[in-house]
Amino acid sequence: MFDTALSAADLIFLAKGAGMTIIVTAISVAIGTVLGILFGVIRVQLGAVLAAPLTFFLDIFRSVPLLIQLVLANAFMGMVLHLRFSGFTIACMVLSLYTAAYCAEIVRGGIGAVPATTRRAARSLGMSWWQDMRYIVAPLATRVALPSWIGLALGVMKDSALVYVVQVTELLKSTQILITRLQEPLFLLMICGAFYFIISFPLARLGGYLEKRWSND
Amino acid sequence: MKTLTMAAALIATTALAGTAQADKLDDIIASGTLRCAVVLDFPPMGMRDENNNPIGFDVDYCNDLAAALGVKSEIVETPFPERIPALMSGRVDVGVASTSDTLERAKTVGFSIPYFAFEMAVTSNDASGIKSFDDMKGHTVGATAGTFEAIALEKQINEWGDGTFRPYQTQADVFLALSQGQIDATVSTSTVAQANVKTGNFPGISVVGKAPFDTDYVALFTNRDEYGLINYLNLFVNQQIRTGRYAELYEKWVGGELPALTVPNAYR
Amino acid sequence: MFGYTFQWNQALARLPKILDGAAVTMEVAVLSMLIGIALAIFLTLLRLSGSRPLGAIATTWVEVARNTPALFQIYMAHFGVASFGIHFSPFVSLLIGITFNNAGYLAENFRGALKAIPETQTRAGRSLGMSQGQAFRYIILPQMLRISFLPMTNQMVWAVLMTSLGVTVGMNTDLYGVTQDLNALTFRTFELFAIAAVIFYLITKIITLGARAIAWRLFRY
Numbered sequence: 001m002f003d004t005a006l007s008a009a010d011l012i013f014l015a016k017g018a019g020m021t022i023i024v025t026a027i028s029v030a031i032g033t034v035l036g037i038l039f040g041v042i043r044v045q046l047g048a049v050l051a052a053p054l055t056f057f058l059d060i061f062r063s064v065p066l067l068i069q070l071v072l073a074n075a076f077m078g079m080v081l082h083l084r085f086s087g088f089t090i091a092c093m094v095l096s097l098y099t100a101a102y103c104a105e106i107v108r109g110g111i112g113a114v115p116a117t118t119r120r121a122a123r124s125l126g127m128s129w130w131q132d133m134r135y136i137v138a139p140l141a142t143r144v145a146l147p148s149w150i151g152l153a154l155g156v157m158k159d160s161a162l163v164y165v166v167q168v169t170e171l172l173k174s175t176q177i178l179i180t181r182l183q184e185p186l187f188l189l190m191i192c193g194a195f196y197f198i199i200s201f202p203l204a205r206l207g208g209y210l211e212k213r214w215s216n217d
Numbered sequence: 218m219k220t221l222t223m224a225a226a227l228i229a230t231t232a233l234a235g236t237a238q239a240d241k242l243d244d245i246i247a248s249g250t251l252r253c254a255v256v257l258d259f260p261p262m263g264m265r266d267e268n269n270n271p272i273g274f275d276v277d278y279c280n281d282l283a284a285a286l287g288v289k290s291e292i293v294e295t296p297f298p299e300r301i302p303a304l305m306s307g308r309v310d311v312g313v314a315s316t317s318d319t320l321e322r323a324k325t326v327g328f329s330i331p332y333f334a335f336e337m338a339v340t341s342n343d344a345s346g347i348k349s350f351d352d353m354k355g356h357t358v359g360a361t362a363g364t365f366e367a368i369a370l371e372k373q374i375n376e377w378g379d380g381t382f383r384p385y386q387t388q389a390d391v392f393l394a395l396s397q398g399q400i401d402a403t404v405s406t407s408t409v410a411q412a413n414v415k416t417g418n419f420p421g422i423s424v425v426g427k428a429p430f431d432t433d434y435v436a437l438f439t440n441r442d443e444y445g446l447i448n449y450l451n452l453f454v455n456q457q458i459r460t461g462r463y464a465e466l467y468e469k470w471v472g473g474e475l476p477a478l479t480v481p482n483a484y485r
Numbered sequence: 486m487f488g489y490t491f492q493w494n495q496a497l498a499r500l501p502k503i504l505d506g507a508a509v510t511m512e513v514a515v516l517s518m519l520i521g522i523a524l525a526i527f528l529t530l531l532r533l534s535g536s537r538p539l540g541a542i543a544t545t546w547v548e549v550a551r552n553t554p555a556l557f558q559i560y561m562a563h564f565g566v567a568s569f570g571i572h573f574s575p576f577v578s579l580l581i582g583i584t585f586n587n588a589g590y591l592a593e594n595f596r597g598a599l600k601a602i603p604e605t606q607t608r609a610g611r612s613l614g615m616s617q618g619q620a621f622r623y624i625i626l627p628q629m630l631r632i633s634f635l636p637m638t639n640q641m642v643w644a645v646l647m648t649s650l651g652v653t654v655g656m657n658t659d660l661y662g663v664t665q666d667l668n669a670l671t672f673r674t675f676e677l678f679a680i681a682a683v684i685f686y687l688i689t690k691i692i693t694l695g696a697r698a699i700a701w702r703l704f705r706y
Contacts, residue, residue, distance in 0.1 A: 009267070010269070060682075062642075063686045064646075064685045068649065068661070068685065069682075071302060071678050072679060075305060075306055075674045077307075078305055084307045084308075085307075087308060158552075158553065161554040161557065167293060169294070177269065179389065179393065180258045180264075180265075181264075181267075181269075181418075182418075183419065185564045185565060185567070185568060186565050189557070192557065193557055193561070196554060197548075197553055201552045204552060301674060322672050324671070362652070362665065362666065362669060363665070363666075363668070363669030367669070368670065383655035384655060384657045384662075385654075386653055390653075394564070394567075394655065397564070397568070
C-alpha cells in the first residue's frame with residue numbers, strides 16, 4: 001500500500017489544494033461572521049414579524065444544498081448579470097452568506113441566552129442600548145456562542161470541499177486530480193482525509209472543552 | 218444596507234453597459250487573454266503531465282487559437298457537466314472541450330464547425346466476459362455524465378430494458394470504476410479508450426470493439442449571440458486543417474488515420 | 486435588460502422527472518436516518534459499555550464522521566472501499582456515506598443528551614428490579630431520544646441536502662442527479678437548478694414543520 005508513485009511535486013500540489021481550502025474557509029468565515037452578527041442582532045432587534053424577510057432570505061442558505069447554491073450563484077452572476085467574477089470570488093461569496101445564515105442563528109441563540117433580568121438591570125443602571133450590548137450582552141453571549149461558532153467554522157471548512165464545482169481546486173479536487181493520474185484512490189483519499197481530520201479534530205476538541213468549562217458556572 | 222444595494226445595482230448597470238458595446242472578440246483581444254474551458258481528465262484531448270500542468274490536443278488547440286488572436290492563453294479546467302456553466306458565467310471565453318454539437322445544446326450555445334470527430338468504442342473489464350457492444354445487455358455499464366456517449370448509452374440500456382447505467386462526473390472516475398469492477402463496460406471515444414488502456418494505470422481492461430453510434434462531431438463553442446467570434450472560430454478551424462496543423466496535432470496526440478470532419482452530401 | 490433569455494417552459498416540461506428525483510432523495514434521506522439512528526444508539530451503547538476497545542471504535546467512528554467532509558465519506562464509500570474489492574452501487578454508496586455521517590453526528594448528540602439525564606434514574610430503575618438493559622431501554626432511551634429530537638430534525642435536513650453529493654459516485658436518479666442529467670441534455674442550467682432549489686427548500690420546510698407538529702403532539706405536558 002505504501003509502494004506509491006506519489007512524488008514530492010505531487011505533495012506540493014496537494015499542499016496547494018490544502019492551502020486553497022484554508023484560504024477559502026478563512027475568508028468566508030471572517031466575512032460570514034461579521035454579517036452573521038449583524039443579521040443576528042437585526043433579527044433580535046426587529047422581532048419575528050419585521051425581520052421575516054431577512055429570516056426567509058437566510059433560511060434559503062440553510063435549506064438548499066450548497067452545491068446548488070454554488071451552481072446557481074455562478075450561473076446567475078455570469079449568465080444573467082454578466083458579471084465576470086472568478087470562481088474563487090463566487091465560492092467566497094456563497095460560502096460567506098452560507099456562514100452568515102448559520103452564524104445569525106448562533107448569535108440569536110447567544111443573545112437569547114442572556115437573562116432578560118440582567119439586561120434590564122443594566123438598562124436601569126443608566127446604560128444605553130449600545131452599552132448594554134457592548135458590556136453585558138456581548139461577553140455573556142460569546143460564552144454561549146463560541147463553541148457553536150467553532151463547530152460552524154469547521155463545518156464551513158468541510159463544506160468548502162464543494163467549491164470544486166466553480167473550478168476552485170481545493171484539497172479534495174487536488175486529490176481527485178492525482179487519483180486520475182496515479183490510480184491509487186485509497187492511499188490518496190487517506191492522505192486527504194487525514195488532512196481534514198488533523199485540522200478539524202483539535203479545534204473540535206477545543207470547542208467541546210470550552211463548552212464544558214463555560215457551562216459549569 | 219441601502220447604500221450597499223445601490224452600490225451593487227450601480228456596479229451591475231456599469232457592467233451591463235460595458236458589455237453592450239464591444240463584442241466578445243474585441244473583449245478577448247483587449248484583455249490580452251483567451252480563457253478556454255478544457256476537460257483535463259480526458260486523455261489524449263486533455264490531461265496533466267507529471268508536474269500536473271495541462272497538456273493534450275485541446276490544450277494545444279487552445280494555444281493555437283490564442284496565438285492566432287495574438288493573446289495569451291489560459292486553460293480553465295472544467296469537468297464535463299461544468300463546461301456550459303463556466304461559459305455562461307463568463308469564466309471562460311471559448312470551450313475547447315471536445316463538446317458534441319447537438320441541436321438541443323445549440324439552442325443555448327453557439328457552435329463552430331467541427332474541429333474533431335470521435336468514433337465510439339466499447340471498453341470492458343476482462344472479468345466481465347463482454348466482447349462486443351451487444352454483450353453489454355444486462356450488465357452494469359457507465360460513461361461520463363453529460364457526454365454524447367453517456368446520453369446514447371443510457372438510451373440504449375433503456376431500449377434493451379435490461380442492465381444498469383451509471384454516469385460518473387469525470388472520465389477518470391469511469392475508468393477507475395471500470396478497473397475496480399464497479400461497472401463491467403463503458404462506451405467512450407475510441408481515442409480516449411486507447412489512451413487510457415495504454416497508460417497501464419488500469420490493469421484488466423481492454424478495448425473490445427466499436428459502438429454503433431453515429432460519429433461524434435465535436436465543436437468549439439461560445440455564447441450563442443457572439444457571431445463575430447463564431448465566424449472567427451469557423452475560419453480558425455478551417456485554417457488549422459488547411460495549414461496541416463490539424464494533422465500534425467492528430468499525429469502528436471492520437472496517431473493513425475486522420476478522421477474526416479466533413480459530412481458527405483451536405484453543404485456544411 | 487438581461488443578456489439571458491429565461492426558458493422556463495423548457496425546464497418546467499421536465500418537472501415530472503425532477504419530482505421523481507425528489508422521491509428518490511426522500512427515500513435515501515429517510516433510510517439513512519432510520520439506520521443512522523439505530524447505529525447511533527448502538528454506538529452510544531458501545532461508549533457506555535465501559536469496554537475500552539469498544540468505546541474506542543465508537544469514538545473513532547464519531548470523530549471521523551464529524552471531522553471529514555461528507556463528500557469525502559461518500560467518495561470513500563464508493564471508490565475507497567472498492568480497493569478492497571467491495572463494490573456498492575451508487576445508491577448504496579450514497580446511503581452508506583450519509584448513514585455513516587448521520588450515525589456519527591447523532592451519537593454525539595445522544596452523548597450530550599445523556600448528560601442531561603441524572604444517573605440516579607438508572608439506579609432507581611435498578612432498585613426497582615430492572616436489569617441494566619431494561620433500565621436503558623425503558624428509562625434512559627426514551628428521554629435521550631426526546632432531548633435529541635431537535636438535533637435529529639436538523640440531521641434529517643442535512644441528510645436531504647447531502648443526497649446532492651451522490652452525483653460524485655455515479656448517482657443520477659436523485660433530485661440533484663436528475664437535474665444535472667437534464668442540464669447535460671439541454672444546457673438550461675439556471676432554470677433547472679432553480680427549480681431543484683425550490684423543491685429542496687419545500688422538502689426541508691415540510692420536514693421542519695412536520696417535526697414541530699410531531700414534537701407538539703408527543704412532548705407537550
